[in-house]
Amino acid sequence: MEKLAEMYITLLPIILAGVMNMVWCKIKVCDFLKKPIDFEKNFTDGRRIFGDNKTFKGFIGMILFGIIFSLLWGIVAENNTFIHEHNYFYRHYDISPVYNILTGALSGFAYALFELPNSFMKRRLDITPGKNDVKGLKKVFFIFLDQADSIFGCVLVVCIFCPLPLWYYFVYVIVGALTHIVFNMLLYFCHLRKNMF
Numbered sequence: 001m002e003k004l005a006e007m008y009i010t011l012l013p014i015i016l017a018g019v020m021n022m023v024w025c026k027i028k029v030c031d032f033l034k035k036p037i038d039f040e041k042n043f044t045d046g047r048r049i050f051g052d053n054k055t056f057k058g059f060i061g062m063i064l065f066g067i068i069f070s071l072l073w074g075i076v077a078e079n080n081t082f083i084h085e086h087n088y089f090y091r092h093y094d095i096s097p098v099y100n101i102l103t104g105a106l107s108g109f110a111y112a113l114f115e116l117p118n119s120f121m122k123r124r125l126d127i128t129p130g131k132n133d134v135k136g137l138k139k140v141f142f143i144f145l146d147q148a149d150s151i152f153g154c155v156l157v158v159c160i161f162c163p164l165p166l167w168y169y170f171v172y173v174i175v176g177a178l179t180h181i182v183f184n185m186l187l188y189f190c191h192l193r194k195n196m197f
Helices: 002-028 054-080 081-085 095-111 118-126 137-163 165-190
Strands: none
Touching: 002 054, 002 095, 002 118, 002 165, 054 081, 054 165, 095 137, 095 165, 137 165
């Protein structure tokens, strides 16, 4: 149970950043950044590289909110021994604004970056952007991958600052993916997502 708590304590800033980024991408602010990061270019197969849903606004938003929530969580950790001692980012390094900016920016960047291979693969399979219009085992696979892709990146960032056993890395990803599913359901019911999965 303690290991589970440590996972959430460590990743809470990036979880909150992900939720805030959904709101950020919905509101009509800085919409000049709402340009696809593939510049609407097609791959050699004639299909889009990533699609319209992967935008500079979302990418920058993840980094920005990763930094903001890491800074805020650092302030909380400075005043709470339990959170400080159970946060993997502070296991080998001291809390400081510069350090929190670094871990927040890297976590946000990894979150956004690790979503791209999934989008690339879905475009190759002609799956509609933002939807999971496939059937059977392929549907189950992509539901899991849609939730786990960004977690692979975030946990990798954690491992850079606090090496974890390989088995724990994958447990982290699975629990993170399940948490992502629950959050997506909540965001769907709050009308911040078009589809639940």
